[in-house]
Amino acid sequence: MKKTKKVLLFAVSMLVVLSLVLTGCGAKPSSTAGGEQAPDYPKKAMEFIAPAGAGGGWDLTIRTVAKTLQDAKLVSVPMPVTNKPGGGGGVNLAYMQEKKGSDSLISVYSPPILLINLNGSTPLGYKDTTPLARLITDYGAFAVAKDSKYQSITEVMEALKADPKSVKIGGNSAAGSMDHVQFLIMAKAAGVEKINEIDYIAFQDGSGAAQVMGGHIDLLTTGMSDVRALAESGEMRVLASTAEKRIGTGVLAEIPTCKEQGIDETFENWRGLFGAPEMPDYAVKYWQDTLAKMVETPEWQKARETNGWDDAYMNSDEFVKFLEETNEQYKTILSEIGMLK
Amino acid sequence: MEILQYLFDGFTVALEPMNIFWVTLGGALGTIIGMLPGLGPATGVAVLLPLTFTMGPTAALITMCGVYYGAMFGGSRSSILINTPGDGAAIAATFDGYPMTLNGRAEAALAMSAIASFIGGTIATIIMVFVAQPVAKFALKFGPAEYFLLMVFALSATASMSKGNVIKGFISMILGLMISTVGIDAQSGVTRFTFGILELQGGIDFLVVIIAMYALGEVFSTFQSLKEGKKKMQTKFGRIWITKEDWKRCFWPIIRSTPLGFFIGALPGAGGTMASLMAYNNEKQLAKNPDDFGKGEIIGLAAPEAANNASSVGALIPMLTLGIPGSGTTAVMMGALLMLGLQPGPLLFQQHPDVAWGLIASMFIGNIVLAVINIPMAGGLVRLLAIPPRILYPIVLGLAFVGCYAISNSVIDFYLLVIFGLVGYFMHQAKIPTAPLILAVIVGNSMEQSFRQALTISNGSFAIFSKSTVSMVLIVLTIISIGYPFLKDMRKKKATENA
Amino acid sequence: MNLSALTAVLTLVIGIIYSIQSYNLPRATIGSPMAPVYFPLGLGVLMAIFGIILLTQSVKRGDFKGMDNKEKGLTYTGKLIAYTCFVSIIYALIFEEAGFVISTILFLGSILFVVNGKDQWKTNTIVAVSFSLGIYIVFSKMLGIILPPLPFLYI
Numbered sequence: 001m002k003k004t005k006k007v008l009l010f011a012v013s014m015l016v017v018l019s020l021v022l023t024g025c026g027a028k029p030s031s032t033a034g035g036e037q038a039p040d041y042p043k044k045a046m047e048f049i050a051p052a053g054a055g056g057g058w059d060l061t062i063r064t065v066a067k068t069l070q071d072a073k074l075v076s077v078p079m080p081v082t083n084k085p086g087g088g089g090g091v092n093l094a095y096m097q098e099k100k101g102s103d104s105l106i107s108v109y110s111p112p113i114l115l116i117n118l119n120g121s122t123p124l125g126y127k128d129t130t131p132l133a134r135l136i137t138d139y140g141a142f143a144v145a146k147d148s149k150y151q152s153i154t155e156v157m158e159a160l161k162a163d164p165k166s167v168k169i170g171g172n173s174a175a176g177s178m179d180h181v182q183f184l185i186m187a188k189a190a191g192v193e194k195i196n197e198i199d200y201i202a203f204q205d206g207s208g209a210a211q212v213m214g215g216h217i218d219l220l221t222t223g224m225s226d227v228r229a230l231a232e233s234g235e236m237r238v239l240a241s242t243a244e245k246r247i248g249t250g251v252l253a254e255i256p257t258c259k260e261q262g263i264d265e266t267f268e269n270w271r272g273l274f275g276a277p278e279m280p281d282y283a284v285k286y287w288q289d290t291l292a293k294m295v296e297t298p299e300w301q302k303a304r305e306t307n308g309w310d311d312a313y314m315n316s317d318e319f320v321k322f323l324e325e326t327n328e329q330y331k332t333i334l335s336e337i338g339m340l341k
Numbered sequence: 342m343e344i345l346q347y348l349f350d351g352f353t354v355a356l357e358p359m360n361i362f363w364v365t366l367g368g369a370l371g372t373i374i375g376m377l378p379g380l381g382p383a384t385g386v387a388v389l390l391p392l393t394f395t396m397g398p399t400a401a402l403i404t405m406c407g408v409y410y411g412a413m414f415g416g417s418r419s420s421i422l423i424n425t426p427g428d429g430a431a432i433a434a435t436f437d438g439y440p441m442t443l444n445g446r447a448e449a450a451l452a453m454s455a456i457a458s459f460i461g462g463t464i465a466t467i468i469m470v471f472v473a474q475p476v477a478k479f480a481l482k483f484g485p486a487e488y489f490l491l492m493v494f495a496l497s498a499t500a501s502m503s504k505g506n507v508i509k510g511f512i513s514m515i516l517g518l519m520i521s522t523v524g525i526d527a528q529s530g531v532t533r534f535t536f537g538i539l540e541l542q543g544g545i546d547f548l549v550v551i552i553a554m555y556a557l558g559e560v561f562s563t564f565q566s567l568k569e570g571k572k573k574m575q576t577k578f579g580r581i582w583i584t585k586e587d588w589k590r591c592f593w594p595i596i597r598s599t600p601l602g603f604f605i606g607a608l609p610g611a612g613g614t615m616a617s618l619m620a621y622n623n624e625k626q627l628a629k630n631p632d633d634f635g636k637g638e639i640i641g642l643a644a645p646e647a648a649n650n651a652s653s654v655g656a657l658i659p660m661l662t663l664g665i666p667g668s669g670t671t672a673v674m675m676g677a678l679l680m681l682g683l684q685p686g687p688l689l690f691q692q693h694p695d696v697a698w699g700l701i702a703s704m705f706i707g708n709i710v711l712a713v714i715n716i717p718m719a720g721g722l723v724r725l726l727a728i729p730p731r732i733l734y735p736i737v738l739g740l741a742f743v744g745c746y747a748i749s750n751s752v753i754d755f756y757l758l759v760i761f762g763l764v765g766y767f768m769h770q771a772k773i774p775t776a777p778l779i780l781a782v783i784v785g786n787s788m789e790q791s792f793r794q795a796l797t798i799s800n801g802s803f804a805i806f807s808k809s810t811v812s813m814v815l816i817v818l819t820i821i822s823i824g825y826p827f828l829k830d831m832r833k834k835k836a837t838e839n840a
Numbered sequence: 841m842n843l844s845a846l847t848a849v850l851t852l853v854i855g856i857i858y859s860i861q862s863y864n865l866p867r868a869t870i871g872s873p874m875a876p877v878y879f880p881l882g883l884g885v886l887m888a889i890f891g892i893i894l895l896t897q898s899v900k901r902g903d904f905k906g907m908d909n910k911e912k913g914l915t916y917t918g919k920l921i922a923y924t925c926f927v928s929i930i931y932a933l934i935f936e937e938a939g940f941v942i943s944t945i946l947f948l949g950s951i952l953f954v955v956n957g958k959d960q961w962k963t964n965t966i967v968a969v970s971f972s973l974g975i976y977i978v979f980s981k982m983l984g985i986i987l988p989p990l991p992f993l994y995i
Contacts, residue, residue: 047986053383054384054386054387054673056672056676060676063390080984080986081984082750082986083749083750084749084750084751085543085749086539086540086543086749086751087539087540087542088542088543090539091539091540091542091543091751119530121525121532168797168798173527174525174527174528174530175527175528175530175870176530176870177530196869196870199871200870200871201485201528201798202527202528202790202794203794204786204787205609205669205672206665206666207665209664210480210481210483210609210659210663210665211484211485213481213663214481214483214484215484216484216485217798225679228684228686229664229685229686229687229689230663230664230686230687232684232686233687233688235663307679337870338869338870339530339869339870374983380985384985388983388984508890508893508894511886512890515883515886515890516887518883519854519858519880519883519884519887526868526876528868528871528875528876529868529869529870529875530868531865531866531867531868531876533865533876533880534861534880560924561917561921564916564917564921564955565916729956731955731957732952732956732963732967735948735952735955735956736967736971738948739947739948739971739972742928742931742947743944743975743979743987746987747979747985750986752935755928755929755932755935756929758928759925759928762925763921763925766921770843771843771844771846773847789879793879
């Protein structure tokens, strides 16, 4: 027994001392490394983060960016992608605060960066990051089963006006998040009054598409890329997209916009890159220039085409202004359904 | 037979030397990744994704499938040897696989697991060739009400079948359901039981709970015997191979479990864990001596392993035929396909038959290759047990922590690991079964969500749960699964009374 | 008090606390306000009911008599578990700052020293160091699953 105790005491005290020493100094290098630096940035590996699990839209976007930068030989340092899921992206926002002033952290975000802040999931928001550039946008799509009685989005809205419970809306994200909000924005613009009474059913693992095809729900609100294949094969009918004007080719180009159908509103599922808060100026400048070059490369154009992403490039300043405006729009919607915190 | 023609063309693609090389490489890497706790097929495919960037679409898809299968084969290696499942689908392999190891039959267990996986995977692929389209159509009949009933069925069977005290089985299940309520409630956006911890908003990952309860719980439980110097592990290798008797007894369970696993896998969102646990329950109910289950009954290992691999084939169906990813792994694969410029969905078979059928053919080849890799490996792997437990168990602890970190890159999970490890140890001591808890953690959230989805759709009317034929069948099955054990007990009692 | 009595009490306590916590959950603003509450509340109540059933069984069996047998401090196993948990928590605290390799060597080392005994210090050190380095190379370098790097050096 005695022996064990001694060893125990020794091991523990060593661990404690070491942990103190390391937590003490651990914070330093990231802040001191942020000082003025030679123009040979970037020297060490970048830290690219997808704030969600593998396989989602964020993951796909940042991996595509990393691949394009490498293929086009714009960046020569390694850009490994880490997945930091949790809290709808909030966990990564908290992590980014730990890396304040870092010149090597870049993360991808889309509308949820605003929504999770507005609905009270996290006190952090886009203001706690360094927006670098908006890159692409996808659009919302409202789809029904091929044998659905609804022929246009206007009919859906009329039905909702008469009885908000008469159309069951499903989506692939939680209530109060993007799929839900994009539909409510349209419903509001179409003149549906009690938008807080519209039933929204949240599905997981992207199973919403199967649910609408099986006739279990009436309408699916989701991203255009999620329904593209099913629209092309005729398994599903897309009643409307939330884009400004028609996009793509073939079947996609036949999908009318909400605007055409008399709903004067758009919704963009934009995706952009964000650096750590207080990212040093030289790093911001480097990435602004590099990303501006990247969006012009043929590799990027091709990647956009295969994924069905629309070009939506904005530089850092424009992006910040855009974020401010969009934030106000979401705020109104969330407060109407009582989810604004 | 148009299909056979396509399949033949597929084989000519899959049998190209380079493609055989890729499927073998993918399979071998997948097996290794699958063996590490916390790293399942989804992570396996995701991390090896960059490897496929330079290949053509067919080669890339074939490699990914190799990794996927490899990880499914590999996942149960650590279940059997050290009672630590590599991923969710491999939990059922701990129930009887680990007791077999303790009985000195580790090698037979490893081999049987590989053989059952091979048979399950191969038969499921054959089924897939012929019924992929109808199965995909049928799976669409599953609305929220049907999903809810399916999960109730799975849970009730597990809880009511648990050994000993039925009340303890239910307590374990409720505790699991409680764990599953942590996080944001998708239907209302309300945050529940996160105590202000951001990392908990997405819920507690069931893999963390599994690793904690099995790996840590196991290590804690062995501390006692370590001190007493008991040698639990086998020291002789290669003696007790699979007997003819084993073969005979496992044949039908494997054949029965395969279609079950295949179909559960084809349901978006259900997955391999549920498939293997349902197969296990099923066989336990059908068995002559259900009491042998959990003590090293080889059927209890073979059935879930076959179901598990069959479900991984089934899971490809919604992705390939509808373009809907039904699981984490298929979501990753779909993302990869998009990156390669292929759009999975109903048109994949028409627009790119070479890719689609090449893939299916390579599934056959992958299964063979993996069996060839895994069966001889059993002998080598067993030697791991030659490491003295005093060193092996600390290493298991280390692996548990690494695996946990790899799941979500967050240290919060370390604390959860410790907490649930203690819970697992306590339950072990108090003789409360852990399987109901695990299954409840896995299905709990979707069970509650489907229940509420169904009620929202029906405007609050419970009639929705008895509307379809599928629902009725599931209700009947649930009643049988709860009633059957009681009935059996009663009959036994009567028999002994009469005697 | 023996283990089954303890189980009964714990079940009841968890049931009650969880029920109260469920009832105090925020209400939903869309749909039925109580919708997110019913399920957890039901679980809590069920748990409490099972607790009561187990408790009555225990009382009947007389599990509560002879309260103080066997309760003389922690057993060896208990101590070892407590030590493992303590070391694990320290591990969690230093993991990201000290990086994977250093923290894991310390973690594994301190467990091996106790479980395997300090006479085996050579084996212990070799195992701890090679495990940490091996896993780090496989994960971070080969698989691209990034584990926290060494401090200062970032390799």
